């Protein structure tokens with residue numbers, strides 16, 4: 001049975017089995033592959049999206065629980081914090097392989113929206129759920145601070 | 152549903168012949184027809200047109216049209232034949248070509264090459280994309296520039312010496328006339344290709360892009376969620392599959408009850424795959440595929456499936472028992488792999504003897520993007536899209552396994568969401584091809600994290616014993632290193648249990664110490680899982696043991712770690728391990744171009760010591776540790792600062808690293824590789840272990856396979872890239888080997904605890920519990 005989800009400010013009809021995590025609906029049904037799969041059990045953060053502006057792990061969030069809520073993925077992420085983060089990420093070439101970076105950016109953007117001047121400890125807490133096997137952590141920390149400085 | 156028998160018992164791809172660690176040509180992909188194909192592809196043999204003189208320059212084919220296409224708009228499309236996995240090879244390759252081409256960087260785009268022998272080696276590992284291609288890509292760029300200049304001179308009917316290329320345009324200075332590359336491309340393409348001797352290769356001082364901090368070509372896409380990784384490939388009518396694989400290597404599939412899987416909504420088919428016959432090579436592991444309308448349906452179907460797995464020859468593999476066995480191996484004399492002087496006599500005569508044993512477990516590469524491949528058949532033709540490090544080996548393996556001609560197979564390398572050696576083995580692409588054939592539809596196979604950790608090509612488990620004799624003044628007079636680990640070659644020939652010369656040359660037989668008596672030995676160890684390359688390979692455990700032992704010797708001698716290390720490395724000289732009975736491959740690099748220069752190693756030690764303020768007094772519970780290692784023909788020295796709290800919690804406030812990688816193409820991206828490579832090594836050393844019971848891997852996902860996270864990563868990381876005119880060395884891997892011993896040496900200096908067994912903490916522990924064992 002098709003349901004309608006609001007994704008990146010667009011209404012999208014989805015016909016997936018009940019309980020299917022949002023991650024696979026985005027990737028396999030809607031072609032929004034910017035949101036990544038890394039673990040499937042909320043341990044790596046690669047699948048981070050925003051639901052009503054709050055970061056959630058799409059791999060453990062049933063899509064059919066999200067009717068009427070606003071979902072944002074890396075493809076649709078916009079606003080002053082997003083701009084500042086993208087600019088800082090680009091200025092420092094933060095990503096290596098880039099696979100974790102959609103999740104990193106979704107987490108960092110939410111951090112800066114709630115805390116425009118995060119300390120190292122704030123960054124540790126907000127970003128600790130996002131693994132990066134290329135280990136871009138030092139650059140991410142620097143870029144979050146650079147982005148905060150521009151806001 | 153069974154796969155037909157002829158597919159079920161494939162010929163192993165040619166992995167016979169002399170087996171070495173060389174990751175090039177492991178599949179016997181012939182380089183012999185590179186030239187012919189390139190000529191045919193470029194149409195340079197048409198009558199009346201001079202023969203192409205650039206098909207065989209140093210490094211391979213430098214035919215401009217093989218690498219560069221200029222569109223009428225002026226867009227410069229540069230072909231990258233290596234796989235992009237975060238090392239910024241797109242940007243590096245483009246920098247090299249664009250510099251000689253005098254291209255305008257804003258007009259440069261990358262085209263990812265298909266897997267095709269016409270490009271020469273495409274195996275993106277061994278940290279050698281720049282090393283292998285630096286010269287020929289410059290030649291290709293310079294040749295194209297020359298042809299554009301010639302085309303402009305002819306159009307204007309002026310002397311060639313009066314025109315020059317400059318940032319995407321050709322300029323006639325005398326008349327002020329200008330033509331864009333886009334306007335000249337077609338005419339240039341019809342001109343004869345100049346010989347290398349006639350080209351004006353730019354001098355180093357004139358480099359515009361090489362050696363500069365040019366911004367990445369991939370990052371602007373990544374931050375917008377664009378770009379296609381293997382797992383992102385979409386095809387019309389695509390189906391999604393996961394595979395239930397036997398828990399043991401060479402285990403078999405017994406009875407299968409597919410009904411519960413088929414009852415899961417969205418599951419379309421259950422397909423039995425052929426059992427794997429030894430040797431493993433790059434063949435799929437067997438098991439049962441579950442195909443669904445989305446990945447979730449396939450995963451749920453797999454969870455419901457009932458399979459009886461049949462034990463195979465590795466059913467008894469227990470990594471704890473194996474550790475005991477492996478430690479015993481290095482307590483016995485082994486096979487001598489390099490020898491200088493008389494170690495036994497010198498040990499007997501030593502004023503003081505030091506010995507230590509080290510153990511390091513299996514590791515998993517665990518790139519953030521797990522293996523994933525999409526396959527699509529059209530009649531008897533196969534096209535695949537996958538995150539592979541070597542699209543040519545993928546193609547050759549597919550041809551061998553499926554028994555179809557190479558020409559019928561197209562392999563597209565996507566972006567790789569990290570690889571670290573895992574994706575140089577294309578077993579997962581074969582799975583996709585088999586399942587797609589059965590389904591008569593395009594199929595994507597995705598490995599879940601559990602699949603990645605349980606069914607990998609693991610970094611080898613190792614045991615080492617080192618013994619030294621010190622003179623009364625503390626100087627090392629005798630050095631004995633014994634190493635044992637299941638070799639990578641076992642993956643290709645499972646009867647082999649002795650390390651290859653290649654593996655021994657990764658930090659054991661190339662030990663740079665200037666001690667009068669020295670011997671390196673290897674022991675035997677059989678493999679019970681697939682052993683594969685992982686970022687810097689055997690350098691990891693060899694560097695851990697050798698550089699930890701250097702600090703242990705310093706301690707026994709009552710000397711400073713850094714000073715003692717410099718003394719061990721000794722005077723600046725060129726070292727040839729082969730003069731002392733080694734069979735050292737030097738990373739397939741000619742030793743004339745890439746000798747082992749001990750002076751360069753000492754230099755990075757001195758630089759990093761200065762950066763870190765080595766010798767300063769630190770608060771209680773803090774320590775600096777140093778390690779230095781040459782690998783992939785580059786020289787790296789690392790200092791780690793640790794802070795260990797009174798209750799044993801370890802943190803890493805700062806890391807300093809100095810690297811001499813010869814000529815570097817992009818210092819910013821070299822620094823990123825050093826940082827990433829180091830933290831990769833620190834993460835593995837602190838937490839990483841893959842263990843087995845009853846032949847099955849025990850880890851499944853990130854809680855039990857632990858990676859370093861933001862809060863644990865170094866707060867500060869300083870990298871110094873040595874300014875060098877030596878030929879380019881590797882950068883993707885050399886940051887990793889010194890990380891673990893620098894950390895272990897720092898922990899010793901902070902606490903007196905000497906780490907000889909990895910991981911230091913493991914997946915669950917958060918604090919150091921060992922007592923002082925100094």
Ligand code: FES
Nearest residue numbers: 038039040045059
């Ligand atoms: S895939 Fe969702 S947290 Fe890892």
Ligand code: FES
Nearest residue numbers: 097098100132134
């Ligand atoms: S950039 Fe590769 S995993 Fe983070």
